[in-house]
Amino acid sequence: MEILTTAADVLTAGVIALAAEPGRIVMMLIGCILMYLGIKKQYEPTLLVPMGLGTILVNIPFSGVIGETGPFQILFDMGIETELFPLLLFIGIGAMIDFGPLLSSPFLLIFGAAAQFGIFFVIIVATLLGFDMADAASTGIIAAADGPTSIFVANSLGSKYMGAIMVAAYSYMALVPIIQPIAIKLCTTKKERRIRMSYNPLAVSKTAKILFPIIICIIAGLIAPASLPLVGFLMFGNLLRECGVLDSLSKSAQNELVNLISILLGLCVSVKMEYSEFLQFDTLIVMALGLVGFVMDTVGGVMFAKLLNLFRKEKINPMVGAAGISAFPMSSRVVQRLATEEDPQNFILMQASAANVAGQIASVVAGGLVLGLLM
């Protein structure tokens, strides 16, 4: 009889614990929403699907996936605490980037810098809201629109909002086609959106494409050494792509490496999705600030283009400034779509793509500089 009672206790312990802590149920629902967004809406499915299921797994009472010997915790310690996963992801991202459009229109690099404004705007607002410097900077870096950079910086600064930062970074990136048009239309006129731009690209040689990632590493290393892990891995991936003799490595980096790391990253970051850490009012603030950051990036890029137009004879379509964020290629496509809406004959995709690629470099530089200035 006693053994039956013990068995009943063991079998019902999980259900009783779940009922006693409704926060766990809320987190499981959040996990389901993340999976719904990934599967049904196809918003960053490679990350949101593993993260969604991971969120459910870590919130089941007495879960074996967390704790000192839990596989998620081991993966987290091995891949996130050491910062290896986001860096390895950068090799794959670097192998996917074609710097050709940027090298042929290098002037557009400047928009990559302008569109990082949201990072610093959010840091100021977060500080005003009482966040300490590490959490304010980690929240601000969501506006880099670059998931691996957000994880790298938040972890390096020891932010307690890692889960919220990651959810915000990846979900807002997927929502760029919704967020950016609203922000762009708020700060541009129809006339400005109709501005046509001539496209006179410089010819780019293979040698220039090979030398570019190497030189960027040296420049970034000398000016902002803290950015070297990010820039170095990104540019290493790009060198694999451009050198012409490592095609199979480049393809592996773009496919197998990115896929494998994304699976592990999504699962192990769920460690930070435990209800006791995630279900706080501050989490909502972090998510809201991330959204503000994306909007202010767009505003920063657009306003900078407008500022340049005051001094230029040949005007820039201010929407190109908005494409200076790291979310590639969504942002440049959004800008082209808005341009076509106003004038079906207006083609600014190449300029927007160049600004968008510039945003990818600028976001890692921003991450490195923030770390360099705070650590």
Add this chain to the structure above:
Amino acid sequence: MSENLMIAFELLGVGWGGIFVVMIIIYLVSLALSKIFAPRGPEA
């Protein structure tokens, strides 16, 4: 003004400014690369 807010404004100035500096240097390097290693023959 709190100490953190001061640091936040410093970050805006030095951090955002720093990104502009790096990007302008990369711009100059890109121009130099295009000029020095201009495509020749079938590569163009």
